Amino acid sequence: xxxxxxxxxxxxxxxxxxxxxxxxxxxxxxxxxxxxxxxxxxxxxxxxxxxxxxxxxxxxxxxxxxxxxxxxxxxxxxxxxxxxxxxxxxxxxxxxxxxxxxxxxxxxxxxxxxxxxxxxxxxxxxxxxxxxxxxxxxxxxxxxxxxxxxxxxxxxxxxxxxxxxxxxxxxxxxxxxxxxxxxxxxxxxxxxxxxxxxxxxxxxxxxxxxxxxxxxxxxxxxxxxxxxxxxxxxxxxxxxxxxxxxxxxxxxxxxxxxxxxxxxxxxxxxxxxxxxxxxxxxxxxxxxxxxxxxxxxxxxxxxxxxxxxxxxxxxxxxxxxxxxxxxxxxxxxxxxxxxxxxxxxxxxxxxxxxxxxxxxxxxxxxxxxxxxxxxxxxxxxxxxxxxx
Amino acid sequence: xxxxxxxxxxxxxxxxxxxxxxxxxxxxxxxxxxxxxxxxxxxxxxxxxxxxxxxxxxxxxxxxxxxxxxxxxxxxxxxxxxxxxxxxxxxxxxxxxxxxxxxxxxxxxxxxxxxxxxxxxxxxxxxxx
Numbered sequence: 001x002x003x004x005x006x007x008x009x010x011x012x013x014x015x016x017x018x019x020x021x022x023x024x025x026x027x028x029x030x031x032x033x034x035x036x037x038x039x040x041x042x043x044x045x046x047x048x049x050x051x052x053x054x055x056x057x058x059x060x061x062x063x064x065x066x067x068x069x070x071x072x073x074x075x076x077x078x079x080x081x082x083x084x085x086x087x088x089x090x091x092x093x094x095x096x097x098x099x100x101x102x103x104x105x106x107x108x109x110x111x112x113x114x115x116x117x118x119x120x121x122x123x124x125x126x127x128x129x130x131x132x133x134x135x136x137x138x139x140x141x142x143x144x145x146x147x148x149x150x151x152x153x154x155x156x157x158x159x160x161x162x163x164x165x166x167x168x169x170x171x172x173x174x175x176x177x178x179x180x181x182x183x184x185x186x187x188x189x190x191x192x193x194x195x196x197x198x199x200x201x202x203x204x205x206x207x208x209x210x211x212x213x214x215x216x217x218x219x220x221x222x223x224x225x226x227x228x229x230x231x232x233x234x235x236x237x238x239x240x241x242x243x244x245x246x247x248x249x250x251x252x253x254x255x256x257x258x259x260x261x262x263x264x265x266x267x268x269x270x271x272x273x274x275x276x277x278x279x280x281x282x283x284x285x286x287x288x289x290x291x292x293x294x295x296x297x298x299x300x301x302x303x304x305x306x307x308x309x310x311x312x313x314x315x316x317x318x319x320x321x322x323x324x325x326x327x328x329x330x331x332x333x334x335x336x337x338x339x340x341x342x343x344x345x346x347x348x349x350x351x352x353x354x355x356x357x358x359x360x361x362x363x364x365x366x367x368x369x370x371x372x373x374x375x376x377x378x379x380x381x382x383x384x385x386x387x388x
Numbered sequence: 389x390x391x392x393x394x395x396x397x398x399x400x401x402x403x404x405x406x407x408x409x410x411x412x413x414x415x416x417x418x419x420x421x422x423x424x425x426x427x428x429x430x431x432x433x434x435x436x437x438x439x440x441x442x443x444x445x446x447x448x449x450x451x452x453x454x455x456x457x458x459x460x461x462x463x464x465x466x467x468x469x470x471x472x473x474x475x476x477x478x479x480x481x482x483x484x485x486x487x488x489x490x491x492x493x494x495x496x497x498x499x500x501x502x503x504x505x506x507x508x509x510x511x512x513x514x515x516x517x
Contacts, residue, residue: 124458133399134423138480138512139454139461139469139504147452148471155450155493200453245430249471249478250422254450 088340175327398425
């Protein structure tokens with residue numbers, strides 16, 4: 001089985017770009033990825049594209065061929081949809097494609113256009129990641145779903161909104177200097193606490209913004225990297241995926257995310273590492289409580305301990321395990337179908353020493369990305385390592 | 389073909405049964421509970437599913453108060469949604485008969501059918517015992 005290298009990555013600015021179509025966004029990110037990789041577009045043998053709400057936001061299905069076309073690539077191209085884990089799942093497919101010898105060069109990423117819709121309609125579009133019959137028709141929104149998980153977490157483990165505010169403050173701090181981030185603005189705990197409610201107990205500063213953007217990367221086999229003398233020091237050494245029952249009401253527990261536990265365990269075993277070996281992580285903080293659930297599911301913290309990790313300084317840039325040095329979904333933004341791929345792009349740069357926050361993790365060799373769909377009914381986890 | 393939207397078999401039957409005061413859940417031979425529509429038990433794959441009476445009273449295990457809704461609930465805010473444990477199954481719905489801010493976990497409720505303020509669509513509603 002060949003090892004899979006990250007040859008190059010590209011991002012658009014994550015932010016409010018309502019006039020830009022997802023194909024145009026993906027064209028920009030993909031072009032940047034090919035340039036960064038130094039790989040000829042004619043060598044790309046397959047395209048893997050993540051997108052969630054194209055039908056609702058752009059009246060556009062069948063986006064695989066459009067994604068390849070946007071890059072001038074003549075190769076099989078498929079769209080992957082797993083809600084907010086769409087491009088994390090696409091990355092996993094791309095990794096497996098290279099590993100099993102089907103291809104030496106693939107391009108993978110995702111794009112989402114969201115701000116062209118009014119907020120209520122975007123809220124409606126995001127809600128379709130939940131169970132339509134039993135959740136959406138009862139008035140559940142996506143913030144509402146995570147609010148139920150947060151409420152159950154408080155009930156079982158304790159913790160406070162102030163603990164969660166520290167997660168938001170940390171991720172905003174990390175985004176300072178990230179030219180791709182939607183917010184490059186420091187916030188304080190007091191501001192987060194006083195923000196208006198979205199779906200109590202979730203308030204505005206607990207939630208990621210609505211974002212337009214795209215991410216892409218070129219993955220290559222070891223042999224291709226050697227033959228073409230590529231500068232590709234980072235490898236994806238572990239991949240894992242998990243699923244859970246779609247509706248919260250059908251789960252045994254509301255305070256754990258077994259799909260992420262399974263995906264993490266599989267990815268760590270695949271890479272031959274333990275949670276203790278991990279130097280930094282990019283996790284799916286669509287809401288602040290989601291970061292707490294993620295770092296518990298990955299085995300970095302015991303259940304009930306994740307919520308105050310940022311407050312204790314353990315997951316800040318200077319902590320033992322920096323989490324979301326990119327700014328996370330909270331501050332970097334969350335163009336749904338691009339998020340999973342963007343986490344891998346940011347992690348590869350962090351490990352390679354080319355990220356604005358690389359100095360915080362100068363000796364790091366192992367990073368993990370965690371991309372969750374819905375209320376974590378889908379999760380893709382990847383392990384990245386410095387191999388050169 | 390009718391111009392009316394088609395019913396969702398199983399789900400709309402479940403709502404009808406609640407409205408008639410005879411709510412049920414689906415039970416497999418192993419005793420796993422689930423809600424329709426189901427071809428097989430989602431826990432064990434058993435295909436022999438029978439309708440069993442839903443317990444009259446359930447308990448709120450988690451709740452929220454929604455302020456930013458989808459278009460179908462624009463005139464309903466703020467409202468509380470909750471997940472209610474009825475024993476063999478949990479059910480999600482809107483809590484009424486209480487100020488949303490007064491809803492608490494552990495509160496016992498009964499299940500009924502209500503209508504949204506916005507469009508008059510029917511939905512699962514919980515009321516305090």
